[in-house]
Amino acid sequence: MTLPLKKVLISDEIDQVCIDVLTKNGIEAVKNTKLSKEALLEEIKAYDGLIVRSATQVTAEVITAGSNLKVIGRAGTGVDNIDCKAAEAKGVLVRNTPTGNSISAAELTCTLLLSMSRNIANGTQTLREGRWERKNLMGNEVYGKTIGIIGLGRIGKEVATRMQAFGMKVRLCCCVDSKLTGSLLQTIGFDPVIPASVTAEFGVKSMSLEEMWPQVDYITVHTPLIPQTKNLINDDVFRKCKKGVRVINCARGGIIDEEALLRALDAGLCGGAALDVFCEEPPKASPLIKHPLVTSTPHLGASTVEAQTRVAEEIAQIFVDLSTGKS
Numbered sequence: 001m002t003l004p005l006k007k008v009l010i011s012d013e014i015d016q017v018c019i020d021v022l023t024k025n026g027i028e029a030v031k032n033t034k035l036s037k038e039a040l041l042e043e044i045k046a047y048d049g050l051i052v053r054s055a056t057q058v059t060a061e062v063i064t065a066g067s068n069l070k071v072i073g074r075a076g077t078g079v080d081n082i083d084c085k086a087a088e089a090k091g092v093l094v095r096n097t098p099t100g101n102s103i104s105a106a107e108l109t110c111t112l113l114l115s116m117s118r119n120i121a122n123g124t125q126t127l128r129e130g131r132w133e134r135k136n137l138m139g140n141e142v143y144g145k146t147i148g149i150i151g152l153g154r155i156g157k158e159v160a161t162r163m164q165a166f167g168m169k170v171r172l173c174c175c176v177d178s179k180l181t182g183s184l185l186q187t188i189g190f191d192p193v194i195p196a197s198v199t200a201e202f203g204v205k206s207m208s209l210e211e212m213w214p215q216v217d218y219i220t221v222h223t224p225l226i227p228q229t230k231n232l233i234n235d236d237v238f239r240k241c242k243k244g245v246r247v248i249n250c251a252r253g254g255i256i257d258e259e260a261l262l263r264a265l266d267a268g269l270c271g272g273a274a275l276d277v278f279c280e281e282p283p284k285a286s287p288l289i290k291h292p293l294v295t296s297t298p299h300l301g302a303s304t305v306e307a308q309t310r311v312a313e314e315i316a317q318i319f320v321d322l323s324t325g326k327s
């Protein structure tokens with residue numbers, strides 16, 4: 001299939017390499033990140049393609065207004081800000097770059113898990129405020145703890161292997177003492193699609209959620225936000241887990257029920273949360289942000305130089321391949 005793509009609008013902050021690749025291949029690329037909703041509806045008429053990151057809401061209205069629109073590209077994984085049904089109905093292709101930021105998102109997940117365990121954010125805050133609070137900032141090792149990974153796709157798998165490395169490093173230092181194996185950080189997980197034989201290859205013991213809840217010290221979610229995963233971590237789950245279980249969400253806001261999380265933190269059922277994503281972004285007056293047991297970042301999973309260069313280049317190449325019939 002060849003898509004005649006002459007002119008592409010880039011309406012979010014995307015690395016320059018995107019424009020360079022498109023231009024080099026004869027596709028005119030116009031970057032305009034300042035368009036209001038109304039201006040976008042007017043502007044889109046002149047373009048064959050649209051490339052976005054997260055800020056632009058590609059609604060049915062935008063897709064309908066794009067009378068020449070043939071393809072919408074997302075320089076990232078989730079396509080939550082694109083009305084895919086409306087695009088499909090109008091025969092407009094939707095393409096994403098699902099692999100380009102996986103490593104960055106996995107690295108942030110591990111960073112948040114460790115930061116939460118060692119009170120890095122609270123330590124920084126108290127020092128900034130001129131306080132030296134060593135007693136109140138006692139942490140815990142992740143060594144010997146069990147992490148439950150829900151969703152063992154691209155990011156979940158990378159998190160698993162990285163967190164195992166914390167155990168393996170200790171093991172190597174101790175000259176491979178087999179007695180230590182049982183106390184390494186254990187990775188267990190659940191994914192309805194990825195078979196147990198596959199997860200075993202990257203060291204994850206697959207099990208049902210019900211089996212997993214009472215075993216885990218940490219839960220990290222790496223699924224899409226779909227009806228089956230909305231509020232997956234809820235009041236009932238916190239009751240079934242060990243007291244003080246900690247949760248990490250670097251996937252999508254709403255997979256962990258935010259109200260249930262607040263209740264669990266206040267009741268001591270949850271010992272801490274690390275959140276990169278929120279139901280409402282930016283979160284307006286969310287009590288979670290101010291909670292002393294919450295470490296948070298403003299959706300930074302993909303915000304690395306490497307990931308942004310990769311996704312920008314990948315989405316541009318996808319457009320080039322479509323226009324030359326290679327895709």
Ligand code: NAD
Binds near residue numbers: 078225228276
């Ligand atoms: P992926 O598609 O590779 O993996 C998702 C996995 O979830 C799949 O293996 C799927 O089978 C599994 N899954 C689906 N429903 C499930 C359920 N009910 N229970 C358990 N598992 C289920 O996706 P990915 O690239 O690993 O991305 C994971 C999430 O991270 C997505 O929500 C994505 O949007 C998000 N993400 C966030 C950032 C960020 O900046 N924070 C960056 C990249 C991706």
Ligand code: MLT
Binds near residue numbers: 054076
């Ligand atoms: C994604 O879906 O790729 C992430 O949420 C990161 C981003 O915002 O680009």
